[in-house]
Amino acid sequence: MPGPLDPAQTEQYRRDGFLCPIDVLSPAEAAAHRAALEDLEARYAEGGLPRPINQYLRVSSHIVFETARNAALDPRILDPVASILGPDLMIWGAEYFIKEPHTTKIVSWHQDLTYWGMDGSDHEVTAWLALSPASAASGCMRFVPGSHSRALVPHVDTFAENNLLSRGQEIAVEVDEADAVVAALAPGQMSLHHGRLFHASGPNVTDERRIGFVIRYIRPDTPKQSDAPGFAMLAQGADRTLSRINVAPPAGSFTPAALALYEEVLAAQAKTLAAGAEGKVGFYAAAAEGASA
Numbered sequence: 154m155p156g157p158l159d160p161a162q163t164e165q166y167r168r169d170g171f172l173c174p175i176d177v178l179s180p181a182e183a184a185a186h187r188a189a190l191e192d193l194e195a196r197y198a199e200g201g202l203p204r205p206i207n208q209y210l211r212v213s214s215h216i217v218f219e220t221a222r223n224a225a226l227d228p229r230i231l232d233p234v235a236s237i238l239g240p241d242l243m244i245w246g247a248e249y250f251i252k253e254p255h256t257t258k259i260v261s262w263h264q265d266l267t268y269w270g271m272d273g274s275d276h277e278v279t280a281w282l283a284l285s286p287a288s289a290a291s292g293c294m295r296f297v298p299g300s301h302s303r304a305l306v307p308h309v310d311t312f313a314e315n316n317l318l319s320r321g322q323e324i325a326v327e328v329d330e331a332d333a334v335v336a337a338l339a340p341g342q343m344s345l346h347h348g349r350l351f352h353a354s355g356p357n358v359t360d361e362r363r364i365g366f367v368i369r370y371i372r373p374d375t376p377k378q379s380d381a382p383g384f385a386m387l388a389q390g391a392d393r394t395l396s397r398i399n400v401a402p403p404a405g406s407f408t409p410a411a412l413a414l415y416e417e418v419l420a421a422q423a424k425t426l427a428a429g430a431e432g433k434v435g436f437y438a439a440a441a442e443g444a445s446a
């Protein structure tokens with residue numbers, strides 16, 4: 154099981170902009186996380202929360218769902234991330250990227266940092282933890298090695314129906330598929346990728362769900378470019394800059410306090426992530442419309 158990355162792995166990440174596979178959870182632990190997620194989906198399938206359950210899973214799940222929060226605070230994930238970002242780590246976001254069996258949903262080529270209001274710095278790492286098999290057939294991520302060494306490139310918002318990204322955003326310059334590598338992961342393994350890395354994923358043509366739990370870690374001193382308040386949860390070390398509102402992990406799942414905090418975080422993130430968009434920006438449009446209860 155992992156601890157910090159060794160120097161060769163750290164160097165590989167710096168060169169390629171990603172690293173995988175990294176063993177994190179045992180298959181049984183991955184299955185237990187998946188079972189907790191699917192229990193939640195079943196429990197709230199018909200409602201019962203102020204917003205649809207999918208909203209809470211796709212944006213800031215660590216604020217409301219204890220299993221997500223515990224996973225985002227797991228030292229087996231934090232140690233490798235700290236090898237890249239240093240000892241002070243904050244969770245900026247945590248979300249489930251789920252592709253149902255035989256879905257045509259895809260993720261277009263993009264760079265994560267384009268709309269996050271953080272500039273294009275090296276202060277962010279995404280950990281993508283597989284809770285089911287992530288293969289080429291089930292639509293795992295593809296990465297273009299070394300593309301993180303470029304600046305942020307222009308993106309266009311397509312708002313395409315079959316795109317899992319909130320704006321259907323895609324890179325407006327040519328990406329050569331021949332340059333891409335397939336980041337296959339077994340349940341319990343993770344990949345790490347840089348926020349400027351070109352990445353995408355295809356449809357799921359298998360009979361099983363493809364489930365990724367995705368955590369966005371930042372350093373506390375990550376620049377903040379938006380005027381909207383920023384929120385982040387300290388995962389380890391110290392937040393000496395206090396450039397964002399440092400939220401404590403609420404105890405329990407979907408408690409009144411967690412649901413109230415969720416609304417605050419969503420409203421603030423929506424201002425940043427929906428900035429400049431001409432259409433409705435997926436899960437962030439919900440913030441403008443308000444909760445139903």
Ligand SMILES: O=C(O)CCC(=O)C(=O)O
Pocket residue numbers: 250260265279281292293294352353354365367
């Ligand atoms: O889960 C996927 O297919 C894509 C996820 C992604 O783009 C990301 O984690 O940055």
